[in-house]
Amino acid sequence: MTKKIQKRDAEASKRSIVLSAIKLFSTRGYAGTSMDELAKECGLNKAMIFYYFKNKKGLYEAVMEEILQEIYKAITQKISSSTSAEVQLETFIKTYGTFACSHPYLPALLLKELSDSGAVLPQQLFKSMRKLFGLFSDILRRGEKEGVFKKSMPMVLYFMVIGSLNLIVTTKPLRQKAAKLDDIELDTCSECEIEDISNYVTSNILLVLKPFYKE
Amino acid sequence: MTKKIQKRDAEASKRSIVLSAIKLFSTRGYAGTSMDELAKECGLNKAMIFYYFKNKKGLYEAVMEEILQEIYKAITQKISSSTSAEVQLETFIKTYGTFACSHPYLPALLLKELSDSGAVLPQQLFKSMRKLFGLFSDILRRGEKEGVFKKSMPMVLYFMVIGSLNLIVTTKPLRQKAAKLDDIELDTCSECEIEDISNYVTSNILLVLKPFYKE
DNA sequence: TATATAATTAACTAACTAGTTAATTAAAAG
DNA sequence: CTTTTAATTAACTAGTTAGTTAATTATATA
Structure with a gap:
């Protein structure tokens, strides 16, 4: 059974956050990366970052x-x-x-x-x-x-x-x-x-x- | 003629800012270093940093x-x-x-x-x-x-x-x-x-x- | 001693920061 | 179809950020 295209896909959202985070952390560093900017970059609401990764440090760890x-x-x-x-x-x-x-x-x-x-x-x-x-x-x-x-x-x-x-x-x-x-x-x-x-x-x-x- | 101990010494102040900045920039990075913290570290008013170095980037450059x-x-x-x-x-x-x-x-x-x-x-x-x-x-x-x-x-x-x-x-x-x-x-x-x-x-x-x- | 100048300060601003919350949607399960 | 659960959102907070400003000292000079 093939997965249908879902509007809501937790794994995809999580992945999207990590990918954008890799990009920003590696170019701007930890302190230089803002969560607002990251949310904009990956096109998700900022609250999602904290929903999936608890806090900035947790995301960086991931x-x-x-x-x-x-x-x-x-x-x-x-x-x-x-x-x-x-x-x-x-x-x-x-x-x-x-x-x-x-x-x-x-x-x-x-x-x-x-x-x-x-x-x-x-x-x-x-x-x-x-x-x-x-x-x-x-x-x-x-x-x-x-x-x-x-x-x-x-x-x-x-x-x-x-x-x-x-x-x-x-x-x-x-x-x-x-x-x-x-x-x-x-x-x-x-x-x-x-x-x-x-x-x-x-x-x-x-x-x-x-x-x-x-x- | 020996210089008397002055209360106001521009060179000494400038030097003190640079020394504290070296310490903070090298441990916390550029974005991770705050000018408030730096002012506290070197015991001078924050405005002095901008008086001598124009802005954060100028100080970093120095x-x-x-x-x-x-x-x-x-x-x-x-x-x-x-x-x-x-x-x-x-x-x-x-x-x-x-x-x-x-x-x-x-x-x-x-x-x-x-x-x-x-x-x-x-x-x-x-x-x-x-x-x-x-x-x-x-x-x-x-x-x-x-x-x-x-x-x-x-x-x-x-x-x-x-x-x-x-x-x-x-x-x-x-x-x-x-x-x-x-x-x-x-x-x-x-x-x-x-x-x-x-x-x-x-x-x-x-x-x-x-x-x-x-x- | 008066004056000009350089050094210093406290208090301020406007924008940005990480993180929260309560409400709202969409999908899954019963 | 209804209920539960998971995903998502807008709006918010409290604190921090770089940088400014106007007033105030101290010092050198005339």
Whole structure:
């Protein structure tokens, strides 16, 4: 039995709020996003936001939960098809890069949260961040046990990876603008594809982990 | 002739506003900082802020200008004492790390701004960012010409450096919290000194630029 | 000492903020 | 067809926001 088109659809309304919230939170930040504006953006009455999400913080929590789960799912899925630590690491970095690029709200929101050390959502961000870093860290540890990776500082390498990829995505408009004025010669990578950047980051990290690695 | 203690000192008032603004903007962000709160924080009447800085954006601009100039000065000073591209690069990274650690508002503000692609201050952030990146980029280019560095993607390497160092500083409280609960084994580098991290980042970048480099 | 100027203040405004409420609709269940 | 329940709305509140204004101090100068 096919669902008929309903005038009232709780799930659709809820989804619409989350989607608009992702857009606004990632561009204007938590404090910079107003619930009036959000209601206008998604075409629903403001009271609906509080009806479904209790308060602003609750909505923000739902938004962060959603996108962090999404990226985690995307990465674990791709990784599962391989057992080699090298390939898994490569897959991790490339999947993160591609996902970040096609969902640019992720880097914006993540950097904003991390630059606050989780001022809005300490507990929850903490758990999700930990989960993703745990994945990365496990790959390095396994590679080390198997003798294919050198001993390393996983936290620093992780930040080198997500730091660079996130910044590449969020600064894209800024870097393109920089490329237009040619007062000084400066390559801001304004035409680079995310695949090339992911590849470069991957080979750099592998170079660090495998001293005799050649790309 | 020594200046007597004055009840009215424009420079001191202005300075006091900027210092409090740095503190608040870096912890609460632009939108999250209120001018009433700032006035209370620095013990001056709110009207003084508008008297000296015209409006909120003007104050923010002054704050960003100040700290970006400070880090630029710190780095150029240290770098000037060497001519070798390798040593200059090492000095760049280490000075940035130490400065970021002892002025933790820098990473917080920079990451916030960069994650917006300069939503508040496109023009100015743009120029200051360019200047600092130009310094980094010049070192790589000179090293390349002199045959001591491989060809590289300076923008990506730059983001790997400042991305990791900034994140290490801003997430410190979060990582220390993570270290306390030991449900899963996970090294978050909570006890690491910034010197060790800067060293590690430096040797990683040098490894990328000089394939036969041994630390 | 008188005057001009710069620094400071309290009190104000108009717009905006997150969140509430009570009434109203639409759909599902009996 | 009626009743219950869930979804939606307009209108509201109480507090906060950036920014203004006119009056008032203090200081340097003539």
